[in-house]
Amino acid sequence: MPDKKTENMLKQSLQHSFQKEIQPQKLEETINICTGIVRAYPDMEETARTGFWQYLSDVFRFDGLPILGLQAVTLFLICLVASPLTDEPSILPILMPLFVLVLLPVLFRSQYCGMSELEAATRASGAQIFLARLFLAGGANLVCITILLWLELYLQGSALYTGQLILYTLVPYLICMALMLRNIRLKSSKGMQKCALEMLGLILCLAAAANMAPGIYETSAIGIWTIAFFIFGTFFLREIIYILDTKKGGKMYGIVA
Amino acid sequence: MELSLDRLTKHYGSKIAVDQVNACLTPGVYGLLGANGAGKTTLMRMLCAIMESTSGEVLLDGKEVTSMGASYRDLLGYLPQDFGYYPNYTAEEFLHYIAALKGIPKGKARKKTKELLHTVGLDTVAKKKLKTFSGGMKQRIGIAQALLNNPKILILDEPTAGLDPKERVRFRNLLSDYADNKIVILSTHIVSDIEAIADEVFLMKKGRFIMHGSVPELTSKAEGKVWELTVPQKESRKWQEQAAVANLRHEEGQVILRIISDTKPAENAIPCEAVLEDLYLYYFGMEKENV
Numbered sequence: 154m155p156d157k158k159t160e161n162m163l164k165q166s167l168q169h170s171f172q173k174e175i176q177p178q179k180l181e182e183t184i185n186i187c188t189g190i191v192r193a194y195p196d197m198e199e200t201a202r203t204g205f206w207q208y209l210s211d212v213f214r215f216d217g218l219p220i221l222g223l224q225a226v227t228l229f230l231i232c233l234v235a236s237p238l239t240d241e242p243s244i245l246p247i248l249m250p251l252f253v254l255v256l257l258p259v260l261f262r263s264q265y266c267g268m269s270e271l272e273a274a275t276r277a278s279g280a281q282i283f284l285a286r287l288f289l290a291g292g293a294n295l296v297c298i299t300i301l302l303w304l305e306l307y308l309q310g311s312a313l314y315t316g317q318l319i320l321y322t323l324v325p326y327l328i329c330m331a332l333m334l335r336n337i338r339l340k341s342s343k344g345m346q347k348c349a350l351e352m353l354g355l356i357l358c359l360a361a362a363a364n365m366a367p368g369i370y371e372t373s374a375i376g377i378w379t380i381a382f383f384i385f386g387t388f389f390l391r392e393i394i395y396i397l398d399t400k401k402g403g404k405m406y407g408i409v410a
Numbered sequence: 411m412e413l414s415l416d417r418l419t420k421h422y423g424s425k426i427a428v429d430q431v432n433a434c435l436t437p438g439v440y441g442l443l444g445a446n447g448a449g450k451t452t453l454m455r456m457l458c459a460i461m462e463s464t465s466g467e468v469l470l471d472g473k474e475v476t477s478m479g480a481s482y483r484d485l486l487g488y489l490p491q492d493f494g495y496y497p498n499y500t501a502e503e504f505l506h507y508i509a510a511l512k513g514i515p516k517g518k519a520r521k522k523t524k525e526l527l528h529t530v531g532l533d534t535v536a537k538k539k540l541k542t543f544s545g546g547m548k549q550r551i552g553i554a555q556a557l558l559n560n561p562k563i564l565i566l567d568e569p570t571a572g573l574d575p576k577e578r579v580r581f582r583n584l585l586s587d588y589a590d591n592k593i594v595i596l597s598t599h600i601v602s603d604i605e606a607i608a609d610e611v612f613l614m615k616k617g618r619f620i621m622h623g624s625v626p627e628l629t630s631k632a633e634g635k636v637w638e639l640t641v642p643q644k645e646s647r648k649w650q651e652q653a654a655v656a657n658l659r660h661e662e663g664q665v666i667l668r669i670i671s672d673t674k675p676a677e678n679a680i681p682c683e684a685v686l687e688d689l690y691l692y693y694f695g696m697e698k699e700n701v
Binding site: 201202203207208211212214215262266267268270271272273274275276277278282402403404405409 | 455458459460461462476477478479480482483484486488489490492493494495496497503507508510511512513514515516518552555559
């Protein structure tokens with residue numbers, strides 16, 4: 154960093170290079186340009202920052218293990234529960250919220266550890282940090298859901314109901330994600346607990362629906378699931394667009410302080 | 411570099427936390443002094459662009475800081491008043507994590523982490539988990555994380571809280587070394603810290619700057635209002651109840667009181683030289699804590 158001393162040395166050196174006919178205005182301009190360059194160069198070196206992919210890899214370094222670990226354990230438990238009941242299509246939707254439920258401690262970590270304020274004042278900002286965690290969590294979710302579907306289809310020994318099974322898994326998943334993101338956007342206090350309660354409530358509702366209205370798992374009810382997929386998919390997308398806009402606009406996302 | 415506060419205001423419902431604050435900050439160390447609830451933390455959060463103002467704006471070289479986004483936060487180092495931590499991180503991991511959030515390349519982050527851990531005296535416990543740290547150690551790691559990106563604007567909310575006297579001196583020296591050509595804003599209740607470090611002090615009360623200036627300028631405003639009075643021990647309590655007593659000490663069976671008063675409190679009172687603490691007590695001392 155060029156300090157006053159360096160700047161003065163530069164000025165003196167420039168002044169001494171001209172022995173005669175110094176045009177004070179031009180000399181001042183030259184000095185300004187030179188000091189500007191000298192000032193800017195170390196700044197450029199200091200402010201060299203990592204790009205998005207490096208940032209994502211850094212987030213993975215710190216949050217990747219808990220996210221992947223929890224997803225793997227959940228997948229294992231769901232497989233244990235669901236595998237003996239492959240002829241019961243209602244079991245998958247009931248268990249799907251668990252994938253999101255186990256992510257809550259990671260996604261709300263900043264808030265309950267009191268790090269939100271500190272993190273929000275960094276280059277990444279709260280929205281980018283959350284987005285990166287969501288990106289990793291969503292990726293892990295998709296991998297797990299794919300494995301689960303593949304296993305289900307393998308056990309059924311038929312790919313006839315692939316579309317239905319995709320809807321049965323994705324609709325509850327999208328409901329959970331949309332609810333969670335809505336809670337964060339509305340800055341709900343005790344957001345994590347609220348999300349957990351909502352997801353447990355959804356599990357109970359789906360279980361009750363499976364008992365009281367088993368017809369919704371008939372092939373003829375596929376339209377209802379498709380409509381639900383588009384509705385909750387839209388809600389989910391709206392929340393993602395909101396986070397992206399927040400990040401772009403440099404605004405705060407979720408509870409900061 | 412110039413950081414300007416232009417009629418900065420923050421309301422929480424009907425409560426006004428920060429009220430039409432104006433200031434122009436150029437490189438130097440600025441101390442923010444005020445009682446609890448004076449609006450210091452709210453002001454600092456708005457300066458960090460992590461809290462939106464109700465009206466008014468914060469400008470860096472004429473640009474509104476919230477619209478600058480990451481380019482503003484790149485210049486910023488912030489230590490919040492009450493900050494948490496991830497208990498399972500070691501001190502080193504914590505700084506690496508914050509460095510990643512600040513976008514500092516890995517190699518540079520490692521070098522800077524090592525350097526800062528040494529500077530704040532935590533190099534020997536770099537591999538220990540934060541949950542085992544004392545309050546003072548956590549505060550030091552907080553100071554270190556604020557300095558990771560060599561910020562041009564450093565905002566420290568109660569940085570010396572929890573530090574022992576030796577650590578406070580170390581912190582003052584660190585800040586003096588660091589502050590050259592940067593804007594450093596710190597708030598603290600510890601008047602002596604501000605007195606030792608700040609080039610300019612802002613006195614904040616009910617969300618407004620009621621006074622600002624250098625320490626000598628401010629203390630000169632308390633000149634003629636500070637008195638020393640020697641009283642018998644039995645009268646000490648009476649004086650403490652009826653006057654603003656900044657200090658008292660026992661000497662040869664008598665009590666020597668340092669009294670802040672516009673008028674001479676007693677015939678035998680002797681005028682004495684004012685310090686910043688006297689000014690603070692003059693403006694805040696006679697009020698209840700929740701000013």
